[in-house]
Amino acid sequence: MCGIVGLLVKREDFRERLGQLVTPMLDCMGTRGPDSAGLAVFHEPLESAQRRFGLFTAQVGFDWQAFHTDFTSSTGCEGSLRCVASHASKVSSIAVNDFKIWLKRAYPAVHLISVGRAIEMYKDEGHPGEIAERFHFRELQGTHAVGHTRMATESAVSPAHAHPYTAGEDFCLVHNGSLSNPFSIRRKLERRGITFETDNDTEAGCRFLEWRMREGDTLEQAIETSFSELDGFFTFLMATADRMVLVRDAFACKPAVAAETDDYVAVSSEFRALAHLPDIQSANVFEPAPEQIYSWTL
Amino acid sequence: MTHAMQFDLAKLSVREINQFLHHQLSGSGVDRIEILHPDGNHSIAVGMDADVAVDILGHAGYFIAGMNKRASVTVHGNVGWSVAENIMSGLVRVKGHASESAAASGHGGLVVIEGDASSRCGISMKGCDIVVGGSVGHFSAFMAQAGTLVVCGDAGPNLGDSLYEATIYVRGKIHSLGADAREEELQAADIERVSHLLAAAEIDCDASQFKRIASARSLYHWNADAHQEY
Structure with a gap:
């Protein structure tokens, strides 16, 4: 199953509360992914x-x-x-x-x-709630964060197999779904000298997108290319130093819900994980459409 | 006389509330239930079998009012996957948007989504009626067997794929029809049927502006010469 969460705060004073706001989101999605979890937090760049x-x-x-x-x-x-x-x-x-x-x-x-x-990242085995305690997620400050709760279906449970995955600098991706052709993607990238840390399908997706960006694509162009190159189901939530980006595959059978207010943009697999956010009742809550790229910039 | 009761999901579990609705509601004289702080919880008011109005005050999660019989359930917000799944009778109304598979496999009753429904709305419906005030996503009414889907907005890709005897009416644009679904001429009886459902749904729309989509019935019999090309 797996759960994804993301929060980008627009209000300056919310930055010091980023960890407090995002930790319950991650903990709540522990029901969708109890075996491991991770969180990438982005700061003002060094x-x-x-x-x-x-x-x-x-x-x-x-x-x-x-x-x-x-x-x-x-x-x-x-x-x-x-x-x-x-x-x-x-x-x-x-x-x-x-x-x-x-x-x-x-x-x-x-x-x-x-x-x-900008990026700071933690991921490990264990229930998302425990991991949040272990790494003091509530104390984290920053501009935006993406997290993942994992229920492994296609590769081992280990800290390295937990999400987020990173490639290059200041780019990370979390994934709900499964790719059917990660090994052909991987062979294609390995021939170009790109090395892999794990046998995980999401790592293939993450490295594919980062490779396209190094070849000169924008993230949007890389995602467009991925629609024909990546086979399988995905809701991808990505972050760069100044953006949070969401995309779902054409079938969109892996859920996502977004909530936007003047103060923040929040994304999750289920609305339950957003219910505690400030002023959520007046947020614009919507389901992202298939194959549409949603990008929120700081 | 109306006898109302309130439950607060900030204090009680979904299971506690559903147990009341299943085992204690009957004979209690309560004819109206309000559920506060749904906060995206799943399975609220599933398996209802009572003449009662249930108001869920906020956004709710998956499987809301599944298998509903007789009850009139209103969600004052959005719902997640599979609202009113397998509805048998009664009314389920969503004031906001619904996610995937709204009214999947519904046998009877009326499901009203005032906002948009997502993909697979009315998938495998078996006799219920669905009125969507907004638009529906891809593969809506997939393998729908009986009943009516009325869409006041647009329909996404592959509408009515492998349709059986359900009928679809769409007022806006249709992205594409699925295999074996075809547009047919709108007759007076269709306008009457759509008018009747719009009135029941309390949605104001001109019934004569809809397109009628039904099955071409060419998939009813296996055609080996088609080489799986439909």
Whole structure:
């Protein structure tokens, strides 16, 4: 089944409440996806040379402080690190490729799950409510967030198989549905040197869209191409540094509901997850139409 | 004399309310129920079998008023998937929009969606009547067997695909007809039928402006020479 949620706040003072508003949405959609969950939060972008690296390790009791000290001494790069349980968010001006090379050599058991000037991401196994507690989602601040609650149907339950998926910088995607041709998409992309972290169908969709954008497509053009290239069912909710974008396949058998007010845009699989939002009774609540691209910009 | 009762879904579960509606309502003298704070909850007022008015005050979730018999259920907001699924009799009215599969497999009674209905509205309907004030999405009235679907707005792709003996009336644009559905001439009896349903639905529309869609009945018998091309 799976659940998706997204919230983009238009009101400045809602940014500090982003976590408080989005956490009940994610928790509520735990009924649709109880095995794992994730949330990507977008902030005001860092200055142009800096990146926020989202890190995950399955090693229990991993010493993030030692990791941070080692990073500074071996790369000579300054930076900060915020760690929460299995995850850490590291800000540094090291070049992205240099960081990837260093990480793979020095800490092969630490995985880079997101990169960008705006994105911060957490995803793990467990009930969405527990995960929200574990990573203090209520305290998160930002401009917009997309989240996912997973009921696995096509690949294993693991932190890496949880959504959101990322590709490139400041781009993430959550998916309700299933793709029928992820392996042919994957073979096509692998021939172009694109590497995959998992055997998950959504990762194929995410990397396909990001590859199209690197080839010069806008996100809209990439999505249009995906209508003929991606076979299967999908409601995709995507986020970039300044946008939240929703699209459903032609059959639209995976649900979505959107609610828009002057203060925010919220998206979910079911209205239940939106019922607590401020002023929801006067929101414009609608069901997004099939194969229409809905894009909301900050 | 009207004897009304109120339930608040912020305090009670759907199961508690439905248990009252199924087991305690009969003989209680209550003829009007108000349900507050539906907040997108599913399965509210399913399996009703009583002459009672139920008002759901807000947006509700999936399967609202499913299998309804005799009751008159009004949702003062939107509903999710499969409102009035398998309705047997009575009236289910949605003041807002309905998501997919509204009145799916409905056997009897009237379903009114004042706003838009989404895809698969009236899928496999078996004798109920549906009046949609707005538009319907793709594959509406798919394999519809009996009853009437009246759409005051537009219809999405593949309307009436594999239609049996249900009749569809559309006032606006039809994106496309499904296999074996065809437009037929609107007769006086059709106008009367549509007028009657619009009046029952309390929707003001000129019945003579509708197009009639019915089955060409060419799929009733298997044609091996068609090579699956329909």
